[in-house]
Amino acid sequence: MRGYASPERRAEAIASVVVAILLLVAAESKESYGFYVVLRLVCTAGAVYWALRAYQEGLWGWIWAFATVALLMNPFIPIRMQRKDWQSIDLWMGVLLLSWSGYWLLRRVPQAPAERADGTDAPGELADSKAADHQIELVDVKAISVYCRHLAKEWWKGEQRQVAICDTCNSPVLCDDGFLNDTYLQCDSCFTPSSAPSEALQELREDPDYFGETTLADARRFVGMRPRH
Ligand SMILES: [Zn+2]
DSSP states (O other): OOOOOOHHHHHHHHHHHHHHHHHHHHHHSOOOHHHHHHHHHHHHHHHHHHHHHHHHTTOHHHHHHHHHHHHHHOSSSOOOOOHHHHHHHHHHHHHHHHHHHHHHHHSOOOOOHHHHHTTOOOOHHHHTOGGGGGOOOHHHHHHHHHHHHHHHHHHHHTOOOSEEEOTTTOOEEETTOSEEETTEEEOTTTOHHHHOHHHHHHHHHHOTTTTOTTHHHHHHHHHHHSOOO
16 A cells, blocks of 8 residues: 555656656757757746645755756756756756656655544555654644644633733734744744744654644644534
8 A cells, every 4th residue: 555646646747757858868969959949948847837846845955956947947048058068967957857757756645634634534545654643744734833823822811911922033912812832922923834834844844843842743633623614
């Protein structure tokens, strides 16, 4: 049981392999001017597309790689180089794209957010894998955001005052607002799961305890326990 790539992912990977082959052809032989013009356009559009897809999944290394390709190949402000330099660049981009296509196909497909937010069981292929526990997705960031907002509201119930101070930036936080994480109260813009979810996702993937040792597990449990609507 493995997370097989969806038809969409397969189509994306196949299109990329085709472009990778064209790049390798360009690196190895001398083609017509028109061939290179079309290849440039295809590579720029493809790199922008992949940078956006990588962004959706929080793959920062790949976002930079594709952004660099898009800049290098863009037909609007063309970069002038010797033919043999282009050939080695084409070769490296072809290899990069082949590796990426393989990675994209074999990469575990993230779950649909609704499934886990509802607290229902994960699909079998993920549930029987130990790695599933460590898989962190945007839905977890959302869960932490919901959970820490809840903690803040609970904390406000015991407060007489109407305004508190953000522990990070010292700006005022109004009653019932903000996010409480451990003993820290943060305003909406300082609490990254709310203000910058993809940034928070990256931090959480690097260190699942980033927002506190038990915060992720507590937040998942909290969101899972809420009644379905
Ligand atoms: Zn703040």
